[in-house]
Amino acid sequence: MAYAALVSLLQTLEESPQPMQQIPSHLLEKVGRLLRILDDPSRKNILSIRDLEGKIRDASFEAQDIIESHITADQLELSESVSSGVGSCFCDIISALQNMFPVIHLRETSTDFMDQGMNLEVRGLERVIDELDLILEALSKIKDGKEEAPEAGNSRAAGSSRFVASNESGLVGLDEDLMHLRDRLTGFSSNLDIISIVGMGGIGKTTLARNLYNDRLIEERFDTRAWVVVSQDYSVQELLMVLVNSTRRDGGEVDKKIVEELKVSLHKNLKGRRYLIVMDDVWDTKAWDEVKRFFPDDNNSSRIILTTRQSEVAMYANPRSDIHRMNLLSVEPSWDLLRKTVFGQEDCPYAMKKIGRKIAKNCRGLPLAIIVIGGLLSRDITEENWKRIAQDVKSSIAKNDGDQFMEILSLSYDFLPRHLKACFLYMGVFPEDYEIFVSQLIKQWVAEGFIRPLHDESLEGLAKDYLSDLINRSLIEVRRRKHNGEVKTFIIHDMLRELCLKKAQDEKFLQIVNSYSHVFTQGGNNHRRANCGCLHQYSNFGIFKL
Template sequence: MAYAATVSLLQTLEDSPQPMQQIPSDLLEKVRRLLGILDDPATKNSLSIKDLEGKIRDASFEAQDIIESHVSTHQLELSKSVSSGVCSCFWEIISALQDMFPAVYLCETWTDSMYQGMNLEVKGLERVIGELDLILEAMSKIKDGKEEAPGAGNLWVAGASRSVASNESAPVGLDQDLLHLKDRLTGSSSNLDIISIVGMGGIGKTTLARNLYNDPLIEDRFDTRAWVVVSQNYHVQEILTILVNSTRREGGEVHKKCVDELAVRLHKNLKGRRYIIVMDDVWDVKAWDDVKRFFPDDNNGSRIILTTRQSEVSIYPNPRSPVHHMKLLRSEPSWDLLRVTVFGREDCPYVLEEIGWKIAENCKGLPLAIVVIGGLLSRDKNEEYWKLISQDVKSAIARNDGDQFMQILSLSYDSLPHHLKACFLYMGVFPEDYEIFVSQVIKLWVAEGFMKPLATKSLEELAWEYLSDLINRNLIEVRRRNRNGEIKSLIIHDMLRELCMQIAQDEKFLQIINSHSHGFPQGRNNQRRVSIHSDTLNHLTVVHDSFLRSLLYFAYLQSSTQLESFLVSFRLLNVLNALTIKFNEFPVGILELVYLRFLAFCYRGKHRLPESICKLRNLQTLVVYRRDVSSRIASNTLYLPLSLWRMPQLRHLLFEEGFLPYPSLAKFKRKDSVVLENLQTLSQVKNFRCSKEVVEFMPNLKKLGILYVHDSRTKWSTYGINNFVYLQKLESLKCEFIAKDDLSRKHLPPKLAFPVNLRKLALYGCIISWENMTVIGSLPNLEVLKLRTFAFEGSVWEPNEGEFTKLKYLLIQDTSLEQWHADSTHFPQLRCLCLNFCSKLEAIPPEIGDIGSLEMIELCECRSSVVASAMLIQEEQQSLGNEGLRVRVNSFGEYFNSHLDTSLRKVQSPRSERALFQARRAAQLFMEAGREVH
């Protein structure tokens, strides 16, 4: 975790108050040099630098602790010295003064005290700087090539790959894979074809390739064949030597030849012959570039099989050739593999079968885990022993064959560049089988300081690149996608999560607290992050001198009393995720955590957040939910403080329903007003006034969610809706319009304009005429359009040609639309059409079926004629050979259930059986009421 720790220290140094920056100036220079060496690709696999990483991490931690502890202590002293008898607006005043004079401290005596205290810490920093000097000296020698080169090749990797293939005589669960790839290997194409097999470690890539390689039909078809394990630290000379010896026409084996001589010999061995070559365990595209020119293409049907854990590598040799993605085994093949591993051709005793199924399912479809646990079960075929193993399969593997098992999986971790290691280990904070939302994890990574800032990209863009890289390396799996194909949520396999937790604990990166934990980590030598999965707070004992940086709760807790007093121990906390904890009163102790960057909690108390929240001047993300609010509270609206407009680090503000006060014009005209340049998300705000001045103070806003609750006396001009068009960076806009009564329901301005960069638009209750749809249809980048409950009105919609050129998802719900005239030219890239509760619509235009990209038509509570038209479209497309179009007709109950699940997921907490039962029961009662309505 050297890289993440050093990046975090760099941010602390660069963001520190001015007096602090003057003292450790040489430290700042050394940290930048360290990052420069770690960023160098040449040092990625250096064994010597890996030996230094622990020292770099610890030195960075200590320096950061010294600096932040000192600043935190003196900010707390200042707070206490002026808090007595001060009115609630004090923090608004002090915030304004700090904006006016950012380099000057307000209290001269406090500044002097800070310098005096800092002098006491200088010796500690000097010692750290001395340690960094030694580290830099060692790293410079490594970078200059003065270290000994690592051993030739990675022999253990080759052995590991072959050991996995030891059970290849019974390719259980791979029947379809084998048939498909045999067809490709023996197909009529005469061109040289490169077939890539990709998947996570232990999923059976080598097993599949070995069974293809040894298949009698394949042996007979090819004149010569060869198998080479490439591994991470490969050498071209070794690869060529193996290939030459395997394909030699005559004579003995070749030894000690140079690369050029081996290349000539290999080309001669293969020339004119139909060959099949397996390159197993390829980690880098460079490995292919180093050998590809030695494989002749004589148009005789030769084939090359390449196995890899990385999607980028699988595509690289031939982007036009389809990649074979390995899938996790389903329940039945998992049991079949376990049974064959334990009993071979013998039958499994009936008494063990049910337990065996359970054990197989707990391996979550990973063949390597099934084979390992099968070897363990084969030692003792006693029912009681099997029951014991079934209680915790992961622990059973760890206690027995865990070392070899984890070594195979850890190869993927070891191959990661420095900047991705912390991001991968962070996946261990989430509970088992937890659905990880992309938007959530990106905000957390940014708050944790994992990204080294770049001038050309935002931190969120960098985080998304990191996430995509982990997906391409098959370390995390896509769980769900949005309607336009974007990744919405992720999941990590249990075994990879176990790897995360093991490495994270060794690296002092993360500790999980659950019902089996013995206590809370304390002191500098323990983990910097704690994730709590227990339903009780018994483990929250008093903590002294804690250097914890992140505290994440995923347990559902009814009471927050103990936690509020507990939080004050964590003065250096950066991340507090407490959405599953209900705070009846605002936890004022949080305001002492001046280094907080991410704060998410559930607040059921008073309607207002205090003005003093601006004390959290480092805050980037603020999420406040108002779930399960007492019926005694008349309104669910959360009133936000004016001081939010003076928190320049804010990047994301998310509420269920929050009222953001409009700053007075006089305050906007002040030269010292803060522009929220970093603010990207604002959702969901009530009656938002989008004046030109407000737009200027949010120049980089990308996502905006608004709820307008209006009456007959309020004019639309009050809200400045026409100014949406000036939000030039806006990509996602959700607007809900709710009238207090029928008299206050009114149409939006007909000439309403939207920003040109808009990609997602959701409208509710705005009553726009279908004739004015061209305003939306002309948006050049629009991909998702959701028109809910009377967003538009009128009986006929005729789109204009050239509109909706990039639209991928269209939802129309609760509308008076009767006739819709459209064809494929109006929605050329549409993938999904969803019509809900369109009770007056007569039919779907038949020409919609001609859209080549259309994959799904979803209907709910529409007329039978609409359903019939959808089915007719599907039949016509099937008759033309288009099997990809599906039609799904949902009932009201299914629709409600789907939205219930979405709502539960948004809470982002593990669902207990009792909570799930209660939610389902409520859904059932609601559906019964719904049937009566309809």
């Protein structure tokens, strides 16, 4: 959340009133340098930079607190001078604010902002600048190669497909998807066809692709087949090795290490043959660019399947073809999948069906959630256990297989560019199942300082672009559109909202106030926002910046 903190601080600095001209000018310059570094996509996965982001965030928060406390003190001082003619109600509000936020009394320790040349606020800002200098020095060492900066490995990313595959309970609720894509794979078109399967994490993209890949009729139709998991942090060499070894005519394996030789071998292996290639879990267009030239189009009805959470990747790979978007399961298929996960081919006892259906419905149509909760139910098939789980499905997942489940969903968050992370986490302020109006959200994003100005484009226009990007990344779902096609409202899946809340707490971005106890949950210190809301009256919730 370092990027969002810097953007918000930059906005505060640029909008500060005249009395704050004494802010050291080099603070603005250092904020700009840090933003340019974080904007560099080549640095996105460097672990050393990730470690420094927490320090950047905290330093930015401290600077913003100092500046805003001074501005607040100015405003309250002005308000107090006119409060005698306003009425007792306004005075009560001012008094309440002073009691809630004692930090605003910093002015009392120094009557003039530049008292004796160095007051508390300036000393605080100088301390922040010293911290930013140390951070910039550390970042410079990484850039100059003086400090080892290992890239994040791909072991975690590759786990999502393996987890889904290992928990398959047969193809449930995907019959129409299977039939439609089977027709495309076996259709009469002789051109090379690239078929993209798009959907949120855990929705069953890999399961559907695996069923197509293993279909006997499809297997017999193609001369050769290959399946490769790409993941976020792929190695071009490893991708090519898998593809080359899977498509060798003699069935052997090569041990070539030179990428260019592997590319030539892949093209040679596929030339003149009808092939089926599955590229599973593709995250960006670069992965496709690395290999696309080596898939020959010999007008022999070859096919390539891509699975991805990113609509942009699908449209880039084949802009002339329709994307196959996967939908969440309806209630009946959800129950069928849960029943098969728990009982296999056996029937569910009658006494458990009503509870089971309720649990399936509460998974909100996400196959991954259904499979995970099915594993929990199968451990103790008693009415007491099932009723306990039915009371709070999300908590049951979190207490048991939550780490692996959330890890799969977290991949989408981790892959977001820095400017989108705060925008996504902000979805956590809205209640569960809340239909969010775009016009409302955009105003809040802009007010929070999440939208960084770009040339002459309006902040509202940029915010709409941000929202479209989140939609294309399968993180939010359009609910209603305007007559001109623009998005009017959208929703966020319950499980992705849980991801928002978890990440937001980790990043000290947001804290939910328990509506029953009216206290902060554990870890509530030093959070930037609080969501105070009633769990049942969705129209009554508030968002407060702390």
